[in-house]
Amino acid sequence: MSAPxxxxxxxxxxxxxxxxxxxxxRAAALGPGDxxxxxxxxPGHELxxxxxxxxxxxxxxxxxxxxxxxxxxxxxxxxxxxxxxxxPRWVTLALSLPGLDHxxxxxxxxxxxxxADTFGVDLIGGDTTRGPLNLCVTAFGExxxxxxxxxxxxxxxxxxWVSGQPGxxxxxxxxLLGRLTLAPAxxxxxxxxxxxPQPRVALGAALKGLxxxxxxxxxxxxxxxxxxxxxxxVSAVVEDAALPWxxxxxxxxxxxxxxxxxxxxxDDYELLFCAPPAADAALAxxxxxxxxALTRIGHIEAGQGVQLVDASGRSMPVARxxxxxxx
Amino acid sequence: MSAPxxxxxxxxxxxxxxxxxxxxxRAAALGPGDxxxxxxxxPGHELxxxxxxxxxxxxxxxxxxxxxxxxxxxxxxxxxxxxxxxxPRWVTLALSLPGLDHxxxxxxxxxxxxxADTFGVDLIGGDTTRGPLNLCVTAFGExxxxxxxxxxxxxxxxxxWVSGQPGxxxxxxxxLLGRLTLAPAxxxxxxxxxxxPQPRVALGAALKGLxxxxxxxxxxxxxxxxxxxxxxxVSAVVEDAALPWxxxxxxxxxxxxxxxxxxxxxDDYELLFCAPPAADAALAxxxxxxxxALTRIGHIEAGQGVQLVDASGRSMPVARxxxxxxx
Numbered sequence: 001m002s003a004p005x006x007x008x009x010x011x012x013x014x015x016x017x018x019x020x021x022x023x024x025x026r027a028a029a030l031g032p033g034d035x036x037x038x039x040x041x042x043p044g045h046e047l048x049x050x051x052x053x054x055x056x057x058x059x060x061x062x063x064x065x066x067x068x069x070x071x072x073x074x075x076x077x078x079x080x081x082x083x084x085x086x087x088p089r090w091v092t093l094a095l096s097l098p099g100l101d102h103x104x105x106x107x108x109x110x111x112x113x114x115x116a117d118t119f120g121v122d123l124i125g126g127d128t129t130r131g132p133l134n135l136c137v138t139a140f141g142e143x144x145x146x147x148x149x150x151x152x153x154x155x156x157x158x159x160x161w162v163s164g165q166p167g168x169x170x171x172x173x174x175x176l177l178g179r180l181t182l183a184p185a186x187x188x189x190x191x192x193x194x195x196x197p198q199p200r201v202a203l204g205a206a207l208k209g210l211x212x213x214x215x216x217x218x219x220x221x222x223x224x225x226x227x228x229x230x231x232x233x234v235s236a237v238v239e240d241a242a243l244p245w246x247x248x249x250x251x252x253x254x255x256x257x258x259x260x261x262x263x264x265x266x267d268d269y270e271l272l273f274c275a276p277p278a279a280d281a282a283l284a285x286x287x288x289x290x291x292x293a294l295t296r297i298g299h300i301e302a303g304q305g306v307q308l309v310d311a312s313g314r315s316m317p318v319a320r321x322x323x324x325x326x327x
Numbered sequence: 328m329s330a331p332x333x334x335x336x337x338x339x340x341x342x343x344x345x346x347x348x349x350x351x352x353r354a355a356a357l358g359p360g361d362x363x364x365x366x367x368x369x370p371g372h373e374l375x376x377x378x379x380x381x382x383x384x385x386x387x388x389x390x391x392x393x394x395x396x397x398x399x400x401x402x403x404x405x406x407x408x409x410x411x412x413x414x415p416r417w418v419t420l421a422l423s424l425p426g427l428d429h430x431x432x433x434x435x436x437x438x439x440x441x442x443a444d445t446f447g448v449d450l451i452g453g454d455t456t457r458g459p460l461n462l463c464v465t466a467f468g469e470x471x472x473x474x475x476x477x478x479x480x481x482x483x484x485x486x487x488w489v490s491g492q493p494g495x496x497x498x499x500x501x502x503l504l505g506r507l508t509l510a511p512a513x514x515x516x517x518x519x520x521x522x523x524p525q526p527r528v529a530l531g532a533a534l535k536g537l538x539x540x541x542x543x544x545x546x547x548x549x550x551x552x553x554x555x556x557x558x559x560x561v562s563a564v565v566e567d568a569a570l571p572w573x574x575x576x577x578x579x580x581x582x583x584x585x586x587x588x589x590x591x592x593x594d595d596y597e598l599l600f601c602a603p604p605a606a607d608a609a610l611a612x613x614x615x616x617x618x619x620a621l622t623r624i625g626h627i628e629a630g631q632g633v634q635l636v637d638a639s640g641r642s643m644p645v646a647r648x649x650x651x652x653x654x
Contacts, residue, residue, distance in 0.1 A: 011550075029373060033558070034477050035410035035542060036375035036468065041367070046356060047374070048363035049451060051465060053421040055458030083362035094380040094463045124376060127463075131382030134458065136421045138378060138465035141363065150361050215362060223338075231360070 012100060016128055019102070020109040021093065023116075028090060028124045037124035039090050045142040048086035052077050056133040060195075061176060066104045068195040069135075070111025075199045076218065077139035078119055079269040082204030083216040085149040086141030090124045091116070096131035111196075119201050147208050154213035154232035154274040160225070160298040161283065163200050163270045166217050167248045167258070168193035170265025174257060186251030197269040206286050207273060214273040220264040220322020224272055226306045232274075235303030241311050242297045256319075263308070264320040274300055339427060340455055346429070347436040348420065348450060350443075355417060355451045364451035366417050372469040375413035379404050383460040387522075388503060393431045395522040396462075397438025402526045403545065404466035405446055406596040409531030410543040412476040413468030417451045418443070423458035438523075446528050474535050481540035481559035481601040487552070487625040488610065490527050490597045493544050494575045494585070495520035497592025501584060513578030524596040533613050534600055541600040547591040547649020551599055553633045559601075562630030568638050569624045583646075590635070591647040601627055 017032065025031040030038035041047050054073055056062050074091060081088040093112070097105075116123060121139075172190035175182045182190055200216075207214060213228045222238070229236040248258045275283060287294040308316045344359065352358040357365035368374050381400055383389050401418060408415040420439070424432075443450060448466075499517035502509045509517055527543070534541060540555045549565070556563040575585045602610060614621040635643045 030475070030477070034479075035407040036377040036413065036475070038373050038375055038411075038470075038475055040373040040472070046365050046367040048365055049417070049419060049465075049467075050363040051419040051421045051453045051463070053423055053454045053456050053461070053463060055423050055456055055461075058423075058456055058458050080362040084365075086363065090376070092376060092378040092465055094378045094465075096380055096382050096385075096461060126378045127380045129380050129382055129385055131385045131461065132459040134380070134382075134423060134461045134463075136378070136380060136454075136461075136463035138376075138419055138421075140376075143365075145367070148357070148363070148365055150357070152361075 013128055016100065016105065020105045021123060021126070023113060023123065025122050025124070026120065028122050031122065032125045039124060039140070041142045044145055046145050048081055048084045048141040048143055048148060049138065050077055050080035051136065051138040052080065053134060053136040064195060066107040067111035070108040071115045071196050073135045073137055074112050074115040075197050076269060077137040078115070078121065078199035078201055079216040079218070081139050081141035082199050082201045083214050083271060084141065084143060085147065085204050085208035085214065086143035087205050088119055088121050088139055088141045088201060090122050090140045092138045093123055093126040094136040095126070095128050096134040097128065098130070098133055119199065149208060149211050149214040151213050151215055151228050151231035154228055154234050154300045156234060156300055156302045158212050158274040158276055158300040159296050160236060160238065160274055160300065161294050162217070162221065162272045162297055163203055163292055163294055164268070165244055165247050165293070166221055166268040166270045167262035167265050169197065169267040170261035171248065171252055171257070173267070180252060180254050180257050182251050190251060194267060197267065199269055200271045200292070202290055203271055203286070203292060210279045210282055211273040211275050214271060217266065217268050217270045217272050219266045221272065222263050222306050222308070222318060223322025226321065228272070228274065229304060229306050233304065235301045236298060236306045237301055238298040238306065238308045240308055240316055242295070244293070244295045260320060263318060264322050266323045343427065343432065343455055347432045348453070350440060350450065352449050352451070353447065355449050358449065359452045366451060366467070368469045371472055373472050375408055375411045375468040375470055375475060376465065377404055377407035378463065378465040379407065380461060380463040391522060393434040394438035397435040398442045398523050400462045400464055401439050401442040401448070402524050403596060404464040405442070405448065405526035405528055406543040406545070408466050408468035409526050409528045410541050410598060411468065411470060412474065412531055412535040412541065413470035414532050415446055415448050415466055415468045415528060417449050417467045419465045420450055420453040421463040422453070422455050423461040424455065425458070425460055446526065476535060476538050476541040477558070478540050478542055478555050479558035481555050481561050481627045483561060483627055483629045485539050485601040485603055485627040486623050487563060487565065487601055487627065488621050489544070489548065489599045489624055490530055490619055490621055491595070492571055492574050492620070493548055493595040493597045494589035494592050496524065496594040497588035498575065498579055498584065500594070507579060507581050507584050509578050517578060521594060524594065526596055527598045529617055530598055530613070530619060534598070537606045537609055538600040538602050541598060544593065544595050544597045544599050546593045548599065549590050549633050549635070549645060550649025553648065555599070555601065556631060556633050560631065562628045563625060563633045564628055565625040565633065565635045567635055567643055569622070571620070571622045587647055590645060591649050593650045
């Protein structure tokens with residue numbers, strides 16, 4: 001007896017998932033399509049787990065290119081995994097969508113999987129639902145047991161380092177919001193830093209055993225350094241003259257905007273870390289191997305808090321330390 | 328030299344997390360407060376991972392009691408873990424909140440941790456941000472390697488079983504929406520089924536080795552059974568007379584509403600599973616041990632799709648099979 005009205009035709013929701021978000025697994029025992037995915041960390045490794053939610057209007061401009069948004073949605077989570085010294089392996093993606101726009105979804109998925117393929121990550125599951133645009137990723141990395149680089153390990157005498165060029169994303173956002181005009185040669189670079197940040201996955205993994213404490217710069221350089229200082233129960237001293245100003249000054253003639261972007265601008269996803277002086281040579285070699293600038297921006301002392309100091313060691317005022325969603 | 332403007336006073340966002348969402352860990356190497364949490368599955372076990380997102384207006388009424396909403400936000404994820412036969416261990420929670428309402432948050436957290444404590448789960452991390460109300464949980468269970476109960480194992484000759492009393496949540500929702508009036512004796516029970524569902528964690532774990540295929544009823548009994556039929560490449564035959572109608576008929580005199588609630592109502596989070604006849608005695612003993620009804624509602628045949636049949640084996644029409652967010 002046939003009952004065609006009851007055969008399991010694919011629903012629009014399952015069709016959406018299958019069309020845009022199901023790819024072959026690299027390293028999961030079971031991927032999307034059941035109640036749960038199944039994964040196992042490698043022997044001797046533990047899992048590093050993080051969740052980040054991106055909301056339209058809060059984390060990205062509503063008209064952001066969906067392909068770049070797909071990249072960024074994953075990249076900001078991989079950055080948290082990298083900041084533990086872990087290697088990203090698997091992610092879940094939960095999406096709330098105002099409607100079913102297959103062109104938008106195809107572009108979003110292309111950017112998401114571009115990032116996933118770049119860093120060798122499987123999308124193992126998730127959820128799709130209707131509602132205001134909201135993107136929530138949970139990412140899983142693996143790290144040899146006991147070797148994760150936490151925020152609480154900085155010690156007096158350590159040096160403070162930052163990768164790449166923080167501040168570009170904040171300048172890119174200010175340009176898009178019409179608050180300033182960037183030099184033509186720097187405009188695309190700053191907007192790309194905002195919309196398609198590079199999670200420092202190789203750097204993070206290589207800093208295991210070198211860095212004493214690490215965080216990624218998502219809320220602002222001084223704010224995120226404050227989390228290291230608090231967790232490590234130390235004072236972090238940032239030397240103003242040591243900060244990487246040159247490229248930002250070339251990009252933008254508004255000195256106050258440049259200062260705010262570098263000191264308090266989030267969204268660059270560079271790694272900020274502490275390491276003893278004995279690590280200097282290894283860090284120089286690592287920087288050369290990765291083709292990625294590592295800048296020594298200060299040092300750790302006994303005490304508490306974060307201060308910015310001038311060439312004479314005098315404390316300098318800071319207008320803003322970073323971003324808080326509820327201040 | 329002191330620089331009080333730079334000391335790391337707790338930000339409103341971190342204060343929110345610490346006040347409402349940080350509890351001692353049962354079994355995580357590292358909980359909230361760093362870039363990632365750190366966890367390890369027990370030796371010989373793999374991880375079962377699921378994400379569910381709840382959106383105001385789509386998954387719950389905007390005026391839902393926040394304590395019950397906290398419970399449900401976690402419970403629906405633990406149900407997915409249970410439906411694999413896995414034991415829930417850890418969860419992350421990402422929240423988008425329209426504002427900072429500490430009373431609402433305290434009630435939401437109380438319900439969330441009530442559920443977490445009931446099922447022995449650690450909240451290991453997450454994210455808080457500003458935006459339309461959206462709650463996203465990722466849950467991790469552990470299950471002995473290779474022993475997870477998937478959707479694709481049903482075989483011709485298996486019996487189809489469902490736990491508890493599916494359909495109550497749909498009747499509770501219809502009552503809250505003013506679409507029908509329930510019998511006074513059943514009203515609170517149906518609304519509790521909707522707002523504070525019981526994930527069948529003990530049942531799910533006990534069904535390893537007994538059930539050939541399993542899913543939780545979230546979208547609707549026939550729709551979710553369709554997922555088993557599709558994954559198992561079999562036909563699922565539901566016998567109308569075998570379904571647990573009695574309690575629903577006592578709760579509601581609207582026969583069409585009762586039929587729709589039991590056949591297509593989601594949100595009960597009962598377990599729907601298949602098992603060979605040889606498992607009958609073990610299932611009866613399990614039902615008695617857990618104090619939880621297990622009802623045999625049909626059987627598996629060769630073929631495909633899901634059909635509902637009357638006492639003569641004739642196919643019966645079905646108005647609706649379940650819920651789809653994008654149909």
